[in-house]
Amino acid sequence: MRTVFWEDNQLKMIDQRILPGRFEVLSYKDHRSVAQAITDMVVRGAPAIGAAAGFGLALAGFESASSSTEGLLADLQTASATLKASRPTAVNLAWAVDRIMGKVSSLSGGSGATEVEADVIRNFVLEEAQRIADEDVEINKRMAEHGAKLIDDGDTLIHHCNTGALATVDWGTALGVIRTAHEQGKKIHVLVDETRPRLQGARLTAWELEQYGISYEIISDNTAGYFLKAGKVQKCFVGSDRTAANGDVANKIGTYMLALAAHDNGVPFYPVVPTSTIDLSLAHGDLIPIEERNPQEVLGLEFMGERVAPQNAKARNIAFDVTPNRLVTGIVTENGVVYPPFEVNLKKAVLGE
C-alpha cells in the first residue's frame, strides 16, 4: 500500500500521527481538509506532502461547481494558495501545485482562455497528480540505486527523522537508499535518531525498519555525537525538505547538529534529495522559510504516565534547520550523486545539463 493514493474518487492517506500504535487509512473528499491534514501532519515528509497536495488540487477541481473553464481555473488558483500555505518549509508542496497549474495553464491556452472544457481540465489535474505520485516512486528507486553504492557491507549508519515509504509515496529517500542496500544483501545496522519533538524516528522509521527486517537501535538525538566520536558509524543519511542552489540543506530540526558531529569525526554525510526538493531560486539556505510549530509538541511529552514539563512552562518548537553545504559530503539525487562545488553541480543535476 502506498502512503498517499487515489481510490474511489478520494485521496487516501495513512494516518502517520498514530503509528506505530495503530494503523489507519483516512479518506479526504475536499482540498481544505487535505490542507489541514498536511498542517496537522497526518501526512508528512516532503515528497509525500507534494503528492498529497497534487491530489488535493484534483479534489478542488471536482469540488468546483463552475461549468466554465474560467471559473474552474479561478477555483483551482484559490485552492492552490490554500494548499501551498499548509506548511512553509518543504518546497515540494509548491513544486507539485505549480507543476500542475503550469500544465493546466498551457492546456487551456493561458489564463481566461476557454478552448478546453472544464471537465477535461478536472481530469487532467487528477492525471497529473497521479503522474507526480507514480514518478515519486520511480525517482525514489533511482535515488536508492545511486545511494546504495555508497554503503558498504558491515556499515553502521545514522538516520535522522523518517524518510521512508511513509515520507514519500512509496519506498523512501534516505531510508529508501538504506532499504535498497539491505535488499542487495549488505549487512547494515541503523542507529535511528528518535527525532524530537515529534519522534518520527522512534515512531515511524523504527516501525518501517522492523517491517523490512533491517537491524536497528533507537538513540536519543543527542547520542549521535557519542557514536560518531567513538568511531562506530560509517555514514549518515538524511532527507531534505528544501535544498538551496548552493547545497545548503533544510531538513528536520537536529540535522545541522548531526552534520556537525559527522564532520568533526570525518564521517560522510549524505542528504538524499529528489530534484523536486531542490530550489534553484534560492541562492543559499538562509533564504529558506523555517516553520515554527505549536510548543505543545515539545511540552506534551509524558514519561511513565506523567507529564514531563512544569504546567506553566513555555517552549519553542522550530521544525527545521539548515545544514550549510560545507558539512555535506554529497547529495544523492535521482540523476546521481552530486559532489561539491554544489553551486555548479546541483544545477546540472536538476536541469540535466
Next chain:
Amino acid sequence: MRTVFWEDNQLKMIDQRILPGRFEVLSYKDHRSVAQAITDMVVRGAPAIGAAAGFGLALAGFESASSSTEGLLADLQTASATLKASRPTAVNLAWAVDRIMGKVSSLSGGSGATEVEADVIRNFVLEEAQRIADEDVEINKRMAEHGAKLIDDGDTLIHHCNTGALATVDWGTALGVIRTAHEQGKKIHVLVDETRPRLQGARLTAWELEQYGISYEIISDNTAGYFLKAGKVQKCFVGSDRTAANGDVANKIGTYMLALAAHDNGVPFYPVVPTSTIDLSLAHGDLIPIEERNPQEVLGLEFMGERVAPQNAKARNIAFDVTPNRLVTGIVTENGVVYPPFEVNLKKAVLGE
C-alpha cells in the same frame, strides 16, 4: 531545603524522579538503599551524589555492629566499594568516599590500628560527610560569583541537563552561575535543553527556573543548533560529571553536540566544575568510564498517552559523552575561571599552585 541532608539520624533526599509533578522527600537508613537510590537516580548530579555517598558511608558506620575499630573499618571499606559502584562516570562519588576514608585512616593511625574508639570514627564519618555537604554549597556560591562575571545584561544562554540546587547540595553549578547573574539584576533568558532521555532539563531545570523567576523556554536538544546559528545565543553553560586533566569534559549526553554547535558559531562554551569533579589522574577524556543505562529510559516515552516506539524496538542509552577541550572556552571553578592551556592551568586551579 537542601537536596541532600541529614536529619533524625537519616539521610533525606528530594525524589528527583517525580518532579515537577510531585515533591517528595525520601528517607534512608542504610547505605545499600542509598547506593540503590543513586543508581535509580532518586538523586543525580555529580556534586549531589558525592554528598549522598558521604552520608551513605555515615549510615554504614552506624549500621556496623562491630565494637572494634578494626571491624568497623572493614565494614566501612565494604560499604565504600558498594557506594562507589553505584554509578561509574561522576568522579565525585569516589572523591567523597575516598576523602572520608583517607581521613578516617589518618585518624585511626592506618589500617588495623585501634588507637581510636569505633564510635569516635562513626561520628567522624558523619561530621566529614556534613563538611562535604556544607562545603559544596559554599563552593557553588564561589563558582557562581566567578561565573556570573561572564554573563552580560541581556544575554540569552543555553543550558543542558540540570545543574541547579537539585544537582548539588544547594545552589548549583552552571545553573548556580545563571541564578547569581539573575540575582545581580542582569536580565537573562535561558533556552533549556530538555535533555533526552531522562529530560532533566524539561523536568528539573524548568522547575527550578520557574521558582527563581528566571525567564526561560524549553527546547528539544536538537534545536540548540538552530538558535546558535541564528545568532540568538550569547553563551552556553553546562556542568560536568568528570573533567580530565587536559580539560576534556564528561557530561550528560548531548553536551558534545552542543559544544560543537557553539564552537561552529563562535559562542563561548563554559563548563562549571567544582575542583572535586576534576580528575587529575586521567590524562584525557577518553579514559573516563561512560555509563550505559537501561534502554527503557529511551523507549518508555509516551506522547499524547501513547507509547512512542514499536513494542519490540531496541535502543541504546549512553548517559554521558566527552567534549574535547578544543571546544571549551573556559572552565569555571571555585578558584576562578580557568582558560587554556588546560593541561597546565587546571592543575594549578585544583592544587592551588
